[in-house]
Amino acid sequence: MSDIDERPHAPTDPRLVRAGQDGSSAADPAEWTCPVPLADSAAVLMGHGGGGAMSAELVEQLFLPAFRSRDGETPVELADAAVLELCGSRIAFTTDSFVVRPLFFPGGSIGDLAVNGTVNDLAMVGARPWCLSTAFILEEGTDLAELRRVADALGTAARAAGVRLVTGDTKVVDAGHGDGIYVNTTGLGLVPDGVDYRPGRAGPGDVVIVSGEIGAHGVAVLSCREGLEFDTAVRSDTRPLHGLVAAMGRAGGDIHALRDPTRGGLAATLNEIARDASVGVDVRERDIPIAGPVADACSILGLDPFAIANEGVLVAMVAAEDADRVLDAMHAHPDGRDAAPIGEVTANNPGVVAARTGLGGERVIDLPTGTELPRIC
Amino acid sequence: MSDIDERPHAPTDPRLVRAGQDGSSAADPAEWTCPVPLADSAAVLMGHGGGGAMSAELVEQLFLPAFRSRDGETPVELADAAVLELCGSRIAFTTDSFVVRPLFFPGGSIGDLAVNGTVNDLAMVGARPWCLSTAFILEEGTDLAELRRVADALGTAARAAGVRLVTGDTKVVDAGHGDGIYVNTTGLGLVPDGVDYRPGRAGPGDVVIVSGEIGAHGVAVLSCREGLEFDTAVRSDTRPLHGLVAAMGRAGGDIHALRDPTRGGLAATLNEIARDASVGVDVRERDIPIAGPVADACSILGLDPFAIANEGVLVAMVAAEDADRVLDAMHAHPDGRDAAPIGEVTANNPGVVAARTGLGGERVIDLPTGTELPRIC
Numbered sequence: 001m002s003d004i005d006e007r008p009h010a011p012t013d014p015r016l017v018r019a020g021q022d023g024s025s026a027a028d029p030a031e032w033t034c035p036v037p038l039a040d041s042a043a044v045l046m047g048h049g050g051g052g053a054m055s056a057e058l059v060e061q062l063f064l065p066a067f068r069s070r071d072g073e074t075p076v077e078l079a080d081a082a083v084l085e086l087c088g089s090r091i092a093f094t095t096d097s098f099v100v101r102p103l104f105f106p107g108g109s110i111g112d113l114a115v116n117g118t119v120n121d122l123a124m125v126g127a128r129p130w131c132l133s134t135a136f137i138l139e140e141g142t143d144l145a146e147l148r149r150v151a152d153a154l155g156t157a158a159r160a161a162g163v164r165l166v167t168g169d170t171k172v173v174d175a176g177h178g179d180g181i182y183v184n185t186t187g188l189g190l191v192p193d194g195v196d197y198r199p200g201r202a203g204p205g206d207v208v209i210v211s212g213e214i215g216a217h218g219v220a221v222l223s224c225r226e227g228l229e230f231d232t233a234v235r236s237d238t239r240p241l242h243g244l245v246a247a248m249g250r251a252g253g254d255i256h257a258l259r260d261p262t263r264g265g266l267a268a269t270l271n272e273i274a275r276d277a278s279v280g281v282d283v284r285e286r287d288i289p290i291a292g293p294v295a296d297a298c299s300i301l302g303l304d305p306f307a308i309a310n311e312g313v314l315v316a317m318v319a320a321e322d323a324d325r326v327l328d329a330m331h332a333h334p335d336g337r338d339a340a341p342i343g344e345v346t347a348n349n350p351g352v353v354a355a356r357t358g359l360g361g362e363r364v365i366d367l368p369t370g371t372e373l374p375r376i377c
Numbered sequence: 378m379s380d381i382d383e384r385p386h387a388p389t390d391p392r393l394v395r396a397g398q399d400g401s402s403a404a405d406p407a408e409w410t411c412p413v414p415l416a417d418s419a420a421v422l423m424g425h426g427g428g429g430a431m432s433a434e435l436v437e438q439l440f441l442p443a444f445r446s447r448d449g450e451t452p453v454e455l456a457d458a459a460v461l462e463l464c465g466s467r468i469a470f471t472t473d474s475f476v477v478r479p480l481f482f483p484g485g486s487i488g489d490l491a492v493n494g495t496v497n498d499l500a501m502v503g504a505r506p507w508c509l510s511t512a513f514i515l516e517e518g519t520d521l522a523e524l525r526r527v528a529d530a531l532g533t534a535a536r537a538a539g540v541r542l543v544t545g546d547t548k549v550v551d552a553g554h555g556d557g558i559y560v561n562t563t564g565l566g567l568v569p570d571g572v573d574y575r576p577g578r579a580g581p582g583d584v585v586i587v588s589g590e591i592g593a594h595g596v597a598v599l600s601c602r603e604g605l606e607f608d609t610a611v612r613s614d615t616r617p618l619h620g621l622v623a624a625m626g627r628a629g630g631d632i633h634a635l636r637d638p639t640r641g642g643l644a645a646t647l648n649e650i651a652r653d654a655s656v657g658v659d660v661r662e663r664d665i666p667i668a669g670p671v672a673d674a675c676s677i678l679g680l681d682p683f684a685i686a687n688e689g690v691l692v693a694m695v696a697a698e699d700a701d702r703v704l705d706a707m708h709a710h711p712d713g714r715d716a717a718p719i720g721e722v723t724a725n726n727p728g729v730v731a732a733r734t735g736l737g738g739e740r741v742i743d744l745p746t747g748t749e750l751p752r753i754c
Contacts, residue, residue: 042520042522043518043519044516044520044521044549045549046517046551058547063545067535067542067545068532084507084508084565086468087466088464089463091463091468093508093565094544095511095546095563097512097513097514099514131461131470133459135563136474137476137514137559138426142421143421144439145419147421147439148443151444155443155444155445162447167459168444168472169473170440171474172424172427172751173426177555179550179554182514182550184474186510186561186563188461188565190463374549374551375551
C-alpha cells in the first residue's frame with residue numbers, strides 16, 4: 001500500500017485536474033469531508049449516513065430504543081441481514097436505499113449498486129439470493145430516458161445475479177425535494193443448512209482474508225463526481241459476491257464471519273467485527289491489495305483507502321487451519337483472484353484494530369467517525 | 378354522499394380559510410392538481426406517483442420491460458403484495474416508500490403510515506404480518522428531535538400491529554436534496570392455508586363491500602398541509618387492517634378479492650379490479666359511507682372523494698351468498714363497524730366502473746389519471 005497522509009491536503013499533483021470548462025480549476029477537498037461530529041448535535045449531519053461511528057450512534061441511541069418490540073427487546077439486526085426461521089428454513093432479509101451521485105459512474109450505476117449491494121448483504125450471512133423488491137423515489141422533472149437507463153441497468157444486474165424482482169413501488173416528490181432517482185431494494189435469501197456466518201463468531205487465531213483490491217468504488221465515484229481525471233481510469237468494483245461465497249463454502253473450511261466493507265470501508269468493517277466478537281484484529285498494511293491507480297488517487301486526494309467504500313470485495317474471518325483451502329477456492333473463482341490473507345484475529349486488545357505499517361511501525365485503525373465521501377452508494 | 382362537482386373550483390365557502398398570518402388569503406386549488414398527463418412526456422410528472430393511469434403507464438411501459446426475468450418473464454407482481462412459496466408456506470412480500478408532507482397530521486404521522494401501509498398491503502393478500510424492514514433517507518439538517526418523534530411513532534405503530542422491525546438502513550442526502558425524512562418499509566407476512574384473495578378472482582354477482590367511511594386520510598393531510606380549517610376536524614383513518622381481515626376470514630365466507638384504496642382512492646381500486654378480473658363494477662353512490670365533514674370538505678375544495686387516498690379502509694369482493702355473514706363479522710369488529718355493501722360485480726361492460734348517482738342517473742368512474750393530492754402517503 002502507498003504511504004498515505006492521514007489528513008486531506010490540496011491536490012497539487014499534475015496528474016489531477018478538474019474537468020471544468022477550461023480544465024484548470026482546482027478541486028476543493030473541503031467539499032468531500034464531513035464536519036466534525038457533535039455528539040449533542042441537534043440535526044442530522046452528512047456523517048450520520050457514513051457507516052461509521054456517527055451512524056452507529058444514530059442506530060443505537062435513536063432507532064433501537066424506538067424500535068423495541070412488545071416485550072421490550074430491541075431485535076433490530078445489526079449484521080448485514082436479519083436471519084428469520086420459517087418451517088425449518090432460514091430466510092435472510094435485508095434492506096438498503098441507494099442515493100449515490102452521480103447515477104452513472106465508471107464501472108456501474110445506481111441500478112447495479114441497488115442489486116449488488118443488497119445481494120451482497122444477503123451473501124454475507126451465507127444466503128443464496130432469492131428475490132428483491134424495488135422502491136423508487138423520483139423527483140418531478142427527472143428525465144424519463146434516464147429513469148429507463150437506471151431501470152434497465154437494475155434489471156440487467158438482477159438477471160446477472162439470478163435474483164427475481166417481484167414487487168415494487170414508485171413515489172414522486174416535487175422538484176427540489178429529491179435528487180433525480182433514489183431507489184430502495186429489499187432482499188430475501190435462503191441460508192443453506194450448516195451455514196452460520198456471523199461477526200460474533202470471529203475468534204482468536206482466525207485468518208483475516210480480503211477477496212480483492214480495495215478502494216476502487218469510492219475513487220471511481222469521487223473522480224466522476226468531481227470531474228477528476230487520472231492517468232488510468234478507476235472503475236467501480238460493483239459486483240454480486242454470492243457466487244464467490246458459495247465457492248468458499250464448498251471448500252469445506254470453517255468460515256466464521258463474512259462482511260462486505262461498503263460505507264466506512266475496511267476500517268469500519270474490521271472495527272465492527274472486533275467490537276461484536278470482542279477480539280483484536282491485527283492487519284499488515286503491505287499485504288492489503290490495492291490497485292496502483294487507486295493508491296495514487298488516494299495519495300493525491302489525501303483519502304485513507306481503508307475508509308473508502310467498496311462494492312465488490314468481502315472480508316472473511318476463517319479458522320487458521322482452513323485458511324489455505326478457502327484461499328485456494330477464492331483464487332479459483334473470478335471474483336476472488338486477488339484474494340489475500342491480510343492479518344489475524346487476536347485475543348489482545350479486544351475491540352481494537354491495529355495495522356503494521358510498511359515501515360514496521362504499528363498504528364490503530366479507528367472506526368471512521370463520519371464520512372469522507374458522502375452519497376457513495 | 379354529497380353531490381360533488383367533478384372539476385376543482387375556487388373555494389369560496391366561508392367555512393374554509395387558509396391559516397396564514399392574517400388567516401385571510403385564499404387557497405389555490407391549482408396547487409393540488411397535477412398537470413394534464415402527456416403520454417409522450419419526457420420527464421417524470423407528479424402524476425406518475427398518483428396511483429392512477431400515469432402510474433400504471435410507468436410500471437407497464439418502463440419498469441416491467443426492464444425488470445423481466447432471465448427467461449423473459451415479467452414477474453413483477455401488480456397486486457398489493459407478491460406471494461412466494463417456500464417449503465409449503467406462502468410468504469407475502471411488499472414494499473412501500475413514504476414521502477407524505479407534512480410528517481405529522483391529524484390522526485397520524487409518516488411513522489404510522491410506514492407501518493400501517495405496508496401491514497395493509499400484506500393483509501390484502503390475506504397474510505398475517507410478520508416483520509418489517511425500515512430504510513430512512515434523511516436530509517442533512519433535519520431536526521434530530523423530529524426524527525426521534527417519527528421513529529417513536531413508527532415503533533409504537535409496529536408494536537400496536539404486532540410486527541417486528543428486524544433490519545434497517547439509513548442514508549443521508551445533502552440539504553436541498555430531500556425533504557426531511559423519507560422512509561421505506563418492506564414487509565413479510567404469512568398467508569394462512571386456504572386463503573386466496575386476488576383481484577382476478579372477483580366475479581359477476583359478487584357483492585362489493587367497503588369497510589368504512591372513505592376520504593378521511595386525504596382530507597386530513599390536505600387540510601393540515603394547506604392550513605385549512607373546517608368546523609369539524611378531520612383525522613386520518615390510518616390503522617392496521619389485518620385484524621379485520623382475519624375476522625372476515627373466520628366468518629367462513631368466500632372472499633374473492635381485497636384491496637385497500639390508498640393512492641387513487643376507491644376509483645383507482647375499483648378500476649384495477651375491473652381490469653384485472655375483466656368484470657364490470659356497479660356501485661350506488663348513496664350507499665358509500667362518507668363522514669359529513671369529509672363530504673363537506675370535498676364539496677368545498679372540488680375534490681372527488683372517490684379519488685382520495687384512504688389508509689384504514691378496505692374494499693372486499695365477496696360471493697353473494699356469503700356477503701351477509703362477512704358483513705356481520707365486519708360490523709362486530711372495531712375497524713369494520715361502518716362496513717356497507719356498495720354495489721355488485723357484473724358481467725356487463727368488463728373493465729368499466731359505473732356509479733348510480735343520488736339523482737338516479739348513471740356515470741362512469743374513470744381510473745384517475747394523475748393525482749389530485751400529491752405526496753399523500
